[in-house]
Amino acid sequence: MEERPVDEFDYGRAVYEPLTQSVRQLIDATIRTEVGEDTVAKVQALVDEGARLLSERLVPESFGVQYTRDGRGMPWGNAIIGLRNPIAPPLVIERNRDGSVWCDVELGAAYEGPPGCLHGGISALILDQLLGATAHRPAQPAFTGTLTVRYQRPTRLGRVHGEARVVRHDGVKTYAVGHLENGEGIMVVAEGVFVRPAGRA
Ligand SMILES: CCCCCCCCCCCCCC(=O)SCCNC(=O)CCNC(=O)[C@H](O)C(C)(C)COP(=O)(O)OP(=O)(O)OC[C@H]1O[C@@H](n2cnc3c(N)ncnc32)[C@H](O)[C@@H]1OP(=O)(O)O
Incomplete structure (x- = not known):
């Protein structure tokens, strides 16, 4: 894999993150707008342009994970954490000293189900x-082998807090648990088995 120059991380972030954020706003406004059809047609032409x-100029396929020479990963196309992916909220995952992780994320109209x-x-x-x-x-x-999700209560759109931690290792398998919560309590819990496939390091 070709390593990218060290300054590409900060340059890429400065150039593409604001664009991605603007497109996120566009997605939200596209869902919720009540303007008339003339304005919609005008916006469509601007978006097409x-x-x-x-x-x-496009990379040939998906973005993948590129790395700078000092080892910083750029998983910028990722569906949920991708800095260049407007579909991603994005999730910013923080790591505690014990290896457990957490995030706080705002989820609006683009993520609605019920x-x-x-x-x-x-x-x-x-x-x-x-x-x-x-x-x-x-x-x-480690690839997700099995993910089991239990939806305890409907989660209202808005701010959501998530946490996860490893509970045990067994050879190539790592078992982890986590949950999503908001001001109303724990809404969704999950457990997963993550497998390090032989020969795919
Ligand atoms: C900055 C850079 C980025 C940083 C990002 C960091 C965060 C990344 C976060 C990413 C998050 C997103 C992540 C994603 O979205 S990953 C994308 C979704 N997942 C996949 O696509 C995985 C597809 N499946 C595979 O690749 C293989 O089948 C796997 C890797 C799962 C097994 O492969 P392999 O063929 O090598 O396995 P084996 O047959 O030798 O078995 C080995 C052991 O494993 C046990 N086993 C097997 N299958 C399963 C299963 N399905 N559940 C539970 N256990 C299973 C098996 O019984 C055996 O155990 P034991 O009998 O020995 O006890």
């Missing part, structure tokens, strides 16, 4: 990433 300009509530697939996506992050060891990627 933006997509045309950005498409003048009216006013978080889509269950989005809850599972967040928990998959959180549990995967606590199970993760540098240079030894």
Whole structure:
């Protein structure tokens, strides 16, 4: 894998993060707008022009995870943490000294399932990433083998706190647990088995 220059991280962040944030606002406004059809048509033309300009140069496929020479990973296309992915809230995962992880994230109209509530697939996506992050060891990627999610109560859209921790290791398998909570309590709990496949370090 080609290593990227050290300053590419900060440069990429400075250039693309504001664009991504603007597109996130666009997604939210697209869902909730009540403007008339003339304005919608005008915005559509602007968006099409933006997509045309950005498409003048594209990486051939998906973004993948690029690394700078000083070892900083850039998983910027990732569906849930991707700094360049407007679909991602994005989740910013913090790590405690004991290896457990947590996040606080604001989830709005783009993540709705039942009216006013978080889509269950989005809850599972967040928990998959959180549990995967606590199970993760540098240079030894662990894939989600099994993820079990129990939805205890509907989670209202808005601010959500998540936590995850490893409960045990068994050879190539790491077992992790986690949950999502908000001001109303614990809403979703998950447990997962993360497997380090032989020969895929
Ligand atoms: C900055 C850089 C980025 C940083 C990011 C960090 C965070 C990353 C967070 C990422 C988060 C997002 C993550 C994602 O989204 S990962 C994407 C979703 N997951 C996948 O696509 C995985 C697809 N499956 C596979 O690749 C393989 O089947 C795996 C890797 C699962 C097994 O592969 P392998 O063929 O090598 O396994 P084995 O047959 O030798 O068995 C070995 C042991 O494992 C046990 N086993 C097998 N399968 C399962 C199973 N399904 N559940 C439970 N256990 C299972 C098996 O019984 C045996 O145990 P034992 O009998 O020995 O006791």
